[in-house]
Amino acid sequence: MSTAVAVVGAAGRMGSTVCQAVEDAEGLELVARLDTGDEITSETLNGAEVAVDFTVPDVTEANVHALVDAGVDVVVGTTGWSEESYGRVREHLARPEAAGRSVLIAPNFALSAVLVMSFAAKAARYFESAEVIELHHPNKVDAPSGTAVATAQGIAAARAEAGLGPVPDATRSDPDGARGAVVNGIHVHAVRLRGLTAHEEVVLGNEGEQLTIRTDSFDRASFIPGVVLAVREVSGRGGLTIGLDKLLDL
Ligand SMILES: NC(=O)c1ccc[n+]([C@@H]2O[C@H](COP(=O)([O-])OP(=O)(O)OC[C@H]3O[C@@H](n4cnc5c(N)ncnc54)[C@H](O)[C@@H]3O)[C@@H](O)[C@H]2O)c1
Numbered sequence: 148m149s150t151a152v153a154v155v156g157a158a159g160r161m162g163s164t165v166c167q168a169v170e171d172a173e174g175l176e177l178v179a180r181l182d183t184g185d186e187i188t189s190e191t192l193n194g195a196e197v198a199v200d201f202t203v204p205d206v207t208e209a210n211v212h213a214l215v216d217a218g219v220d221v222v223v224g225t226t227g228w229s230e231e232s233y234g235r236v237r238e239h240l241a242r243p244e245a246a247g248r249s250v251l252i253a254p255n256f257a258l259s260a261v262l263v264m265s266f267a268a269k270a271a272r273y274f275e276s277a278e279v280i281e282l283h284h285p286n287k288v289d290a291p292s293g294t295a296v297a298t299a300q301g302i303a304a305a306r307a308e309a310g311l312g313p314v315p316d317a318t319r320s321d322p323d324g325a326r327g328a329v330v331n332g333i334h335v336h337a338v339r340l341r342g343l344t345a346h347e348e349v350v351l352g353n354e355g356e357q358l359t360i361r362t363d364s365f366d367r368a369s370f371i372p373g374v375v376l377a378v379r380e381v382s383g384r385g386g387l388t389i390g391l392d393k394l395l396d397l
């Protein structure tokens with residue numbers, strides 16, 4: 148018995164890669180390719196049991212609500228999620244008509260990136276300073292990357308749990324934002340460069356030493372094993388799962 152899969156954002160860089168991967172994967176069957184202008188209904192989903200969303204930050208939350216209403220489990224790789232949008236999905240999934248439905252949202256499906264997030268959170272308590280530098284292709288529409296936001300949140304939570312105060316920083320004047328975005332107290336810098344795909348470096352510093360943790364996705368193939376794992380495992384979990392790490396023994 149194969150699992151019927153729909154891809155939303157099927158014409159995009161990730162969507163088209165995922166369509167090919169689903170067609171190639173044993174036990175998965177691609178039954179629908181949806182993109183801009185296609186309505187999400189049980190008819191257009193064409194019998195899908197699981198839908199994968201790789202669209203744009205502006206539309207992904209609405210897609211997830213429509214997919215849950217249409218009766219499918221959902222795997223989301225699109226970025227741009229906030230605590231508020233996660234909360235609305237949790238509320239939706241708690242309604243009786245959505246009983247048993249599952250949604251998994253992950254900012255990064257590449258194993259190396261998932262491990263960087265995990266290692267950075269583990270290391271964070273031992274360092275006075277921590278910053279995140281993400282580097283992506285120039286066609287990316289959002290900054291900072293969803294992965295960088297999640298990494299900074301993980302570092303900040305680990306620092307708070309360890310009782311660390313703010314990172315040391317004497318900057319008093321920064322009219323042009325040279326110190327980058329600040330996510331829960333952690334500075335995040337975004338580079339957009341032709342030739343890149345998806346990269347991130349976490350730098351952690353103490354007096355006289357530095358730890359650098361880096362991931363490089365040179366090709367979108369790096370995301371595919373994680374997406375396929377999520378498609379295979381999402382159904383039956385129930386509710387909202389955030390992060391591929393929840394499916395790995397980390
Ligand atoms: N989680 C991960 O591992 C991972 C990996 C790569 C990219 N991403 C994220 O995935 C998203 C997509 O990235 P991309 O490089 O494939 O972008 P892309 O621009 O190449 O593709 C987006 C696709 O979504 C379509 N789209 C836009 N609005 C739509 C709508 N309302 N309904 C259906 N389709 C719609 C577009 O037409 C386009 O084909 C981004 O948020 C990116 O950050 C995540």
Ligand SMILES: O=C(O)C1=N[C@H](C(=O)O)CCC1
Nearest residue numbers: 226254255287292293294345
């Ligand atoms: O290519 C993109 O866009 C990517 N976005 C994700 C993010 O914002 O974290 C992850 C990897 C690629």
